[in-house]
Amino acid sequence: MLIGRSREREALGGVLDAVRAGRSATLVLRGEPGVGKTALLDDLLARADGMRMLRATGVQSEMELAFAGLHQVCAPLLTHLDRLPEAQRRPLEIAFGLSTGSAPDRFVIGLGVLGLLVEAAEEQPLLLVVDDAQWLDRGSADALTFVARRLLAESVALVFATRSSAELLHGLPELVLEGLINGDARALLQQALPGPLDRAVLDRIVVETRGNPLALLELPRGLTPAELAGGFSAPDAIRLSRRIEESFLRRLQPLPDETRRLLVIAAAEPLGDPSLVRRAAERVGIDPDAMRPAADADLVELGSRLRFRHPLVRSAIYRAATLQERLAAHAALAAETDAERDPDRRAWHRAQASPGPDEAVAAELERSAGRAQARGGLAAGAAFLERAARLTPGPGRRARRAIEAAAAYTQAGAFDRAEDLVAIAHTGSLNQTQLAKLDTLLAQVAFAANRGADGARLLFAAAERLVAVDPELARQTYLAALSAAMFTGRLASDVSGVEIANALLAAPAPSGDSHAGELLANGLALLFTAGYASALPVLSRAVHGFRDEAALPAEQLHLLWLASAMASLLFDDESWQALSARFVGRAREFGALGELPVALETRIFTHLFAGELGTASALLDELAAVTNAIGSRHTPYGALGLAAWQGREDEVERLRDDAMDDIVARGEGIGVTVSYWASALCLNGLGRYASARTAAERASAFEPERSASTRAWALVELVEAAARSGETEQAARALEQFSELAQASDTNWARGLQARSRALLADDGNAEALYQEAIERLGRTSVRLELARAHLLYGEWLRRHRRRIDARTHLQAASRIFADAGAEAFLERARGELLATGETLRRRTVETRDRLTPQEAQIARRARAGQTSAEIGAELFLSHRTVDWHLRSVIAKLGLGSRRAA
Structure with missing residues (x-):
């Protein structure tokens, strides 16, 4: 019976009620070790009559194995695989090693898991509980979080238990577990005491354990009343979880030696496979029945799976074992793990069984790294490579593996681990190329972590050192430095984009035909040095080259961001859509968390301009989860853009003001441009043109910011704001600057914006034709909100010229697009104009947002x-x-x- 958990049991009962009523439910139990999360999950499962129940447990030693957690979740459901569409079934088969193929997008894997759960729930309501979620591998955690956020009308419940400090699963409904309150804590404690105890001592123990149920039950075991009389505190008190572990260790001491050795094997085997533990025990001469005394001591549960009473039992046993006992346990498990069916877990056990450097084991780990990355586990691959590096006897080969591991960790967003591997690599015998590569890696970590001016400076310095030893890598690093300089923009200090571009153009060029990456490097360098018109032909070829590229290795993912950025700068909306989608897909596929935030930001903007604000908002949730997980410093570009299109002025100002000090401190100049562009867009939507003009001036003021499409967008906002404020000369200057870009680009997007902007300044004889041109051109693009704005401006112009019937047609077209998107400020402008034409708005039209x-x-x-x-x-x-x-x-x-x- 659970003591003092009525509130928590009621909340979990609500989860069961929802699923029985045909709805989905998700809940995350958060709390410190021993606070009762597992007991509540056991209680929940006991009450889930009539449901199909699945249980999975995160295992710390499996955190580096890609999709290990999903294996536990999905293994009982694989009979439903055939019911899934091919596009969902195939990625799951690859992720689970059931078939081979290219690495699947981890979010497509998430969709496959969602489909699998839904198919199972068609037969019977489904309850999935995941204990110790803080120890799930990254791929499994991402997939299950993805599923939890997309459940709505399915009879599926997900309940996670995780530690308070865990960064996973944020944004999902939570129930925070605290220690028991005094009366309940005393009642539980008295159950565990060997005899009566003074009330004051009881209260002291309750306070010192903070009401933690496991501590209250476990710590008094084996202690006499005299030993308990002073409570548990001491001047050198250690963390509660360690004290609980020590209480378990006291219960281990009287067990037979053979039982304790067998428990070490079980603790080293994360799946709880009784057959494997039995075979490993027999290999080292231990009778498998030696586990019985541990079960009698309530340390383990024996059944179809071997379960420890609590994860702290496992960690206590493993921590207390001698080095020789651990080595022997892993060696036995490796010998009994099937090399064909489970080569990666076998390699991992072999590594843990190695007392020192071993090239054969290191080579096996390196092969496992390749398999992990092929399944979409970049972090898992990095972990295998790290262990391989530590076990490599030769200094040269050790340095190579450490460099590869550091690069994989950088892409996976594990920046601290990458820096540790760089330090390991420095202990080896390095040539000049390897030293320069390490400098480049450290620069990439600095840039990925904060997107500030340090990244451009460090990458430029690394490229300068590479020129003499590896000219091709030097050019790649110059390009990375230019990429960083695009973020630095107006806040550049030590090195400018022009300086980097000149160095790139001066560096030895590769022989043979120019591929897309080389075209991109040359085009971007020309953009900084010669201007938009000169760079455009080269950049256009580069963008289309990336669209045609069949495959792109993980280490070149950053090129997709550059290609996407250049597509938007060229006003090539089709390529912008295609490349941004591919960038997100490949970053997810590789598990490249270092690149994924930039990929998501890029994709968010394509959805914003397409009028898909709901999708953009969903991606913002994913973006927040990724940046929290990797600890990177992040300017809220997408959130600013979304709030601006939604017309939420207060939120735009809050986001801008909260971010600005950090933007300036880091030297991320593009953040200044985006922030004030968002303000100008929002204020134009609200019809506050004077304030919009001020914001647009700030956004577009830094003319050398040639590589920022946001500056070009700001010029368009400045034309509208200045024209509507009566500042026609300023509007004309902004239009002239934008027209240079539009004429060179000559796309429907650019020409449509140019025609719309020209119409704002044209006389009555020319304005109508320009508005019609804008609508025609923008109607051929995916930037639906810009099309809606053209309809709105034309409708406003027609109404002012007393052509009410014609005005209504365009104002209604604008209203429909704005309403579908949720672009509220622009929608209100269109509604006001419609009312002014005498239109009687039906309630359904007026309340589109509520509809x-x-x-x-x-x-x-x-x-x-x-x-x-x-x-x-x-x-x-x-x-x-x-x-x-x-x-x-x-x-x-x-x-x-x-x-x-x-």
Whole structure:
């Protein structure tokens, strides 16, 4: 019976009630070790009658094995694999080693897991509990978090238990577990005491254990009343979890020696496989029945899986074992692990069994690293390489493996680990090229962690050293430095983009045909040195080269960001969409958490301009989770853009003001540009043109910021704000600057914005044709919100010229797009203009925001186009049941007869 947990049991009962009613539910139990998370999960499972129950446990020693946690979750459900679409089934088969193929996108894996759970729930409501979630491997944690955020109308419940300090699972509904309050804590403590104890001593023990249930139960075991009389405190008191471990160790001491040795083997085997533990025990001459005394002492539970009473039992046993006992345990487990079926776990056990350098084991680990990366486990691959480096006897080979591990950790966003590996590499015998590579890695870590001026400076210095020893790598590093200089922008100090670009152009060029990366380097250098028009032909070839590139290795992912950025600067919306989607997909696929934040920011902006604000918001949640996980410093570009398009002035100002000091301190000049562009966009939407003009001036003031598409967007905002403020000369100057870009680009996006901007300054004889040109050109692009703005401005112009019927047509077109997107400020402008034309707005039109959410609007558009629920779900990373639930809501809200009418 659980004492003092009525509130928590009620909350968990609500999870069961929701699932039984056909809804989904997610809950994260957070608390310190021993606070009762596992006991609550046991109680929950005992009450889940009529449900299918799955249980998984994170294992600390498996954190480096890609998708190890998902193996536990999904293994009982693999009979449902055949029901999944090929696009979901195939990635799961690759991730689980059931088939071979290219590394799958980890979020497609998440969608496959979602599909698997939903299929199982079709037969019976499903409850999945995950204990010790803080020890899940990164791929499994990401996939399960992804699933939890996309459950809605399925009979599936996910309940996680994790430690208070764990960074995973943030943003999901939480229940924080505290210690028991005094009365309940005393009641539990008295159950564990060998006899009566003074009330004052009871109270002292309760205070010192902070009401932690496991501490209250375990610490008094084996102690006499006299030993308990002073409580547990001491001047050198250690952490509570260690004290609980020590209480378990006291219970180990009377066990037979053979039992304790067998427990070490069990503690070293993370899956709790009784068969494997039995075989390993027999290999070292231990009778498997020696486990019985440990079960009698309530330290382990024997069954289809061998479970320790508490994770701290496992850690206590493993920590207390001698080095020789650990080595022997891992050696036995390695010998009994099937090399064909589970080569990576075998390699890991062999590594843990190695008392010193061993090239054969190191080589096996290196092969495991390759398999892990092929399955999408970049962090797992890095961990294998790190262990391989530490076991490598030769200094040269050790340095090479350490460098490879450091590079993998950098991409995985584990910057501290990367720096440790750089230090290991420095202990080896390094040539000049390797030394320069290490300098480059440290520079990449600095840039990935804070996106500030230090990154450009350090990368430039590393490139300068590489020129003499590896000219090709030097050019790649110059390009990385230019990439960093794009972030530095107006706040550059020690080194400027022009200086880096000149050095790149002066560096020896590779022979043969120029590939996309080399074209990108030359084009970007020309952009800094010769200007937009000169660079455009080379950059255009580079962008299209990346679109045609069949494959791109993980170490070149940053080039996709540059290619995407150049596509937006060239106003090539089709390439911008394609490359940004590919960048996110590849970053997820490789588990490249160091690159994923930039990839997500890029993709968020394509969704914003496309009017898909709901999708952008969902990606912002993912972005927050990634940046929290890797600890990088992050300017909220996407959040600023979303708030600006939604017309939330207070939020734009708060985000800008909160970030500005940090932006300036780090030297991330592009942050200044984006912040004031967002303000200008928001204020133009609100019709506050004088304030918008001031913000747009600040955003576009730094003319040398040639590589920032945001500055070009700011010029467009400045034209509108200045024209509407009566500052026509300023508007004309901004238009002239933008027109240089538009004429060189000559795309429908750029020419459409140019025509719209020219119309604002044109006389009555020319304005109408320019507005019509803008609508025609922007209608051929994916930037739907810019098209809506053209309709809005044209409608405003028509109304002022008393052409009310014509005005209504364009104002209604603008309203529909703004309403579907959730662009509230611009929508209010369009509504006001419609009312001024004498339009009687139906309630359904006026209350668009309350009628359909951004996600409902996206689903409705796709359904209207004839897509099935499964197809919509695949695109939006939702289950088909959630899509159907949203469509029923759309049909009910709009009073429609069918999904095609949505």
